[in-house]
Amino acid sequence: MSDFQAAIQTEGLTKRFGGIIAVDGIDLAIREGEVFALLGPNGAGKTTFISMLCTLVKPSSGTARVAGHDIVSQSLAVRKNIGIVFQEPSVDDLLSGRENLQLHSMLYGVPRREIHGRIDAMLAIVGLSDRADGLVRTYSGGMRRRLEIARGLIHEPRILFLDEPTLGLDPASRRAVWGYLRDLRKRAGTTIILTTHYMEEADSLSERVAIIDHGRIRELGTPDELKRKVGGDVVLLKGDVGPEAFAGLEFVKEAVREDGSLRLTVADASRHLKALIDRCPVIEEVQVRRVTLEDVFLKFTGRQIRDEDGGADTIFQRIAVSRNTR
Amino acid sequence: MSSMLADLNAVYALFLREIKVYFREKERMIAIMVSPLLFLFVVGRGLAGHSPVPGYNYQQFIFPGILCMVILFTSITYGLYIIWDKRLDFLKEVLVAPISRSTLFLGKALGGMVGGTMEAFILLILGAAIILPLGPLKIAGALLLAALFSFLLVNIGLGIGARMNSMEGFGLVMSFLTWPMFFFGGALFDLTQAGKWLRLAAYLDPFTYCVDLMRWMLLGWSVLPAGLDLAAVLFFCAATAVWGIISFGGLQQTR
Numbered sequence: 001m002s003d004f005q006a007a008i009q010t011e012g013l014t015k016r017f018g019g020i021i022a023v024d025g026i027d028l029a030i031r032e033g034e035v036f037a038l039l040g041p042n043g044a045g046k047t048t049f050i051s052m053l054c055t056l057v058k059p060s061s062g063t064a065r066v067a068g069h070d071i072v073s074q075s076l077a078v079r080k081n082i083g084i085v086f087q088e089p090s091v092d093d094l095l096s097g098r099e100n101l102q103l104h105s106m107l108y109g110v111p112r113r114e115i116h117g118r119i120d121a122m123l124a125i126v127g128l129s130d131r132a133d134g135l136v137r138t139y140s141g142g143m144r145r146r147l148e149i150a151r152g153l154i155h156e157p158r159i160l161f162l163d164e165p166t167l168g169l170d171p172a173s174r175r176a177v178w179g180y181l182r183d184l185r186k187r188a189g190t191t192i193i194l195t196t197h198y199m200e201e202a203d204s205l206s207e208r209v210a211i212i213d214h215g216r217i218r219e220l221g222t223p224d225e226l227k228r229k230v231g232g233d234v235v236l237l238k239g240d241v242g243p244e245a246f247a248g249l250e251f252v253k254e255a256v257r258e259d260g261s262l263r264l265t266v267a268d269a270s271r272h273l274k275a276l277i278d279r280c281p282v283i284e285e286v287q288v289r290r291v292t293l294e295d296v297f298l299k300f301t302g303r304q305i306r307d308e309d310g311g312a313d314t315i316f317q318r319i320a321v322s323r324n325t326r
Numbered sequence: 327m328s329s330m331l332a333d334l335n336a337v338y339a340l341f342l343r344e345i346k347v348y349f350r351e352k353e354r355m356i357a358i359m360v361s362p363l364l365f366l367f368v369v370g371r372g373l374a375g376h377s378p379v380p381g382y383n384y385q386q387f388i389f390p391g392i393l394c395m396v397i398l399f400t401s402i403t404y405g406l407y408i409i410w411d412k413r414l415d416f417l418k419e420v421l422v423a424p425i426s427r428s429t430l431f432l433g434k435a436l437g438g439m440v441g442g443t444m445e446a447f448i449l450l451i452l453g454a455a456i457i458l459p460l461g462p463l464k465i466a467g468a469l470l471l472a473a474l475f476s477f478l479l480v481n482i483g484l485g486i487g488a489r490m491n492s493m494e495g496f497g498l499v500m501s502f503l504t505w506p507m508f509f510f511g512g513a514l515f516d517l518t519q520a521g522k523w524l525r526l527a528a529y530l531d532p533f534t535y536c537v538d539l540m541r542w543m544l545l546g547w548s549v550l551p552a553g554l555d556l557a558a559v560l561f562f563c564a565a566t567a568v569w570g571i572i573s574f575g576g577l578q579q580t581r
Contacts, residue, residue, distance in 0.1 A: 106339035
């Protein structure tokens, strides 16, 4: 096994579908043992990017090495080192949950003696122990996702890709999954790359975040670095007031209207709050909060990520459709 | 552990999956028996053509061919099912697994082989009871052949399925490949009495050798020497497997 610094290294990685550029020349290095989040709206190219790294989709140009192996010429070696949790459900409908895990363990060469114990442990973590022997066909959407996660983790890969891992999960299961991922990283040093819609997920799990939009990386850094780039705290004002009221105040970095209120980015808000309020003729409500990744996202893509949410619904509609047509 | 051993493990895992799924889909098992029974009783009894084999009537004469027909339809349909897998994301899990495409192909092909052999077994028992009395030795021999034919025909189905992207093609394959293979294969008639062109088409059809060999096994009568039939079947098994593995090499997720 070669000794390598970067778990993943891409150079000008590009994918075109006809005239559309889904991934546009991404250069990225992810360290071994790092937890890395790709944040972006639907259609930003996250899934395509990950699919190339997992050798499911061939790049149009550029190269990438995963665990030291070229994704095109050494795809089998790449696949031996990775695990993936797909965004779309890919668990086998016609098998039970336990059988899905068993098949997967055998395909990934988990030692025969360990398979049984690992399956039980994983089922417990994702809370499926009591339904393990039911056919996946009878599972709810959330249960499928949890099984999918269990499957991606059971062979303890060196590099783990998670494409929207907690989409459609209830908050309790989501936290359970996060807990397990943190533990896995600490215990086994697994490199984790996840794409997500959920700011909280990116913020609390990952060491570095890349904001990706239109197939390019817009911004890259630790959550704190990114938040600092927004340049202050957020003040939301509700009332009869427009952005022009704050002209000339150097600590107001930005003022934009948003759903009937005014949103200001203010350096050191607690100190300047009085000055702000003094400028408002009529005011109904004031909210001051720390910058979140949500604000970072808004700043660098000009969009709010929660506008895109609703993917949860479509995923389950898809399951329903696929079941009917089968 | 050698990579070869790991691959056999994976083949076994895939094979196991196919068997489990097969035995859970009982409707399909029953549905596929309808057309052979129609052929046996409507064509076999109703049409009651001439049997070239002394001591056997026409229904008994076409029985080995109809047995092969069951294998043909089960196997091609099974192979084409991979189009579904591709569209429904289930394949993605297997495509990203650390196994070679030939492992994947072999696992699928062997799994499909069980389906075809099982269907043949059901029809054999049915046939032995009411159409053609058969001893256990002949039944065992016929099953061995059924497994071989099934492998050959599943390979064809998988190879085509891997190259197709939509289920609309399913009907096309059935009309332009499966049915012609069946009709040209001589399941319903005596090849020696057929015209020159029909004979030429028959000898190009891998299914012909299956039917002829099965007839040799069950009736002790064949157009070609049984050894030649067997050689042809083995050749087609190898050729279709190679072709199928190549087809699987280009397999990608479709949306």
